[in-house]
Amino acid sequence: MAEIRTAAVTLKGNPIDLAGPKLKVGDQAPDFVLQGADLKDATLAASAGKTRVIATIPSLDTPVCHKETKNFNEQVKGLANVQVLCVSMDLPFGQKRWCGAEGVENVTCLSAHRCTKFGEDYGVLIKGGALDRCLARAIFVVNPAGKLTYVEYVPEIAQEPDYSAALAAAKA
Numbered sequence: 001m002a003e004i005r006t007a008a009v010t011l012k013g014n015p016i017d018l019a020g021p022k023l024k025v026g027d028q029a030p031d032f033v034l035q036g037a038d039l040k041d042a043t044l045a046a047s048a049g050k051t052r053v054i055a056t057i058p059s060l061d062t063p064v065c066h067k068e069t070k071n072f073n074e075q076v077k078g079l080a081n082v083q084v085l086c087v088s089m090d091l092p093f094g095q096k097r098w099c100g101a102e103g104v105e106n107v108t109c110l111s112a113h114r115c116t117k118f119g120e121d122y123g124v125l126i127k128g129g130a131l132d133r134c135l136a137r138a139i140f141v142v143n144p145a146g147k148l149t150y151v152e153y154v155p156e157i158a159q160e161p162d163y164s165a166a167l168a169a170a171k172a
Contacts, residue, residue, distance in 0.1 A: 009136050011129070011157045018136055019116070020123035023151050029054075029142040030121035034087060034110040037096035042085075042110050044142065051170050052142040053084045056124045058134040058157060060090050060098045060109070068137075068160055073104045075167055081144075082170050089113050089134050123153070137161060141169040 009016055023029075029044060029052075036042040044052065055072060057065040065088070072084045084107045088095070095109035112118040116133065119125025124136040139161045141150035150169030154161050 009153055017127040018123055019125040019127050020120040022123050025148055025151055027148045029146050029148050032118045034112055035092050037092050039092055047083050049144050051082045053170050054140040055086045056135040056138045057088045058131055059088055069107055073106045076106050085110055087112055139166045
């Protein structure tokens with residue numbers, strides 16, 4: 001069982017509990033098995049050699065998550081060897097529909113709906129409350145060797161992340 005911590009993360013001002021450790025720069029990024037829109041398994045190891053921006057969000061069907069994913073889609077167009085992975089508990093069918101409807105082609109949406117291991121390993125699994133089993137908003141930049149070079153647990157889930165800092169880390 002993953003440790004439960006009351007994070008310095010809130011939802012509309014109310015503290016939330018997160019399962020798992022709080023990752024930091026320099027940590028090895030935990031590998032994972034998530035489900036892609038094609039219903040096939042997707043792993044961190046499959047994109048080794050690239051810089052990965054992993055954006056965890058509660059759901060594509062919320063305004064802030066929608067805006068964040070669209071923003072990353074636009075901002076990573078010209079970045080060579082950078083892959084953006086947007087991870088939520090949304091089902092792969094919904095992710096595929098949303099990406100198609102929104103013209104999102106530069107971000108790969110992955111679903112963590114099968115189990116809570118990804119959320120626990122990255123310290124973003126919400127435990128209890130209205131968003132129980134959803135993922136908190138966070139950004140992790142993983143270098144080609146698999147080390148975290150940037151970590152942001154967004155302090156208020158209803159706010160956007162620091163795009164500039166995350167993309168600067170991805171370019172470095």
